[in-house]
Amino acid sequence: MVFGITWLGVPAYIAGLALLLGRPLLARLSAQPQDPYRPSLSGAGDCKPVADALGDHTDKAKILERVFVAAVGKRQEHHWGTVTPRFGPVESAVCLAKDKWRVRVEGWLNDAVVPGEGWDVVPLSKCEARKEICVWCPEAGTPRTETPWGAPPGDSGFENTYWVEYVGPRTGGLKRRAGPFG
DSSP: OSSSHHHHHHHHHHHHHHHHHHHHHHHHHHSSTTTTTHHHOOOTTTHHHHOOOOOOOTTOEEEEEEEESSSSOOOOOEEEEEOOOOOOOSEEEEEEEEEEEEEEEEEEEEOOOOOOTOOEEGGGOOOOOOOOEEEEGGGGOSSSSTTOOOOOOOOSSSSSEEEEEOOOTTTTOEEEEEEEEE
């Protein structure tokens, strides 16, 4: 320009950025941020109720697979092993574990549960979790709701709940239903 106005534009732009971003950057680097930056940058008090509602940090990833033994009278194969139902009046369960995975096979007292490779039988006290995924054979009827371990969950706790039906090489031609997922 005629009077050298353009060379004033670059320093004015840099000074404007320094004024605009200077205080937030200083507050971010400061051990004790000043108002109005202190609550929004630390946020420590805001998350406490949410963290309490989530529960223990070791419990968030625990999911229990509940397998309702189908009353079909033949050996049933699963990813965790096999079970041969032996019907009776007394309900019972077997808990299986592989690393952090847990499966509770819910059937009758004399069911023959054979764990697969890497799966071990553990005490029933190890088969507790807040989230449960249930697996059963719909052709054998709806899963029992009156069990020592309670009724299967009706929904996933999320807005949308869905169930999956599948047939595969380990189902022996029987359709299985699993869920709730959300």
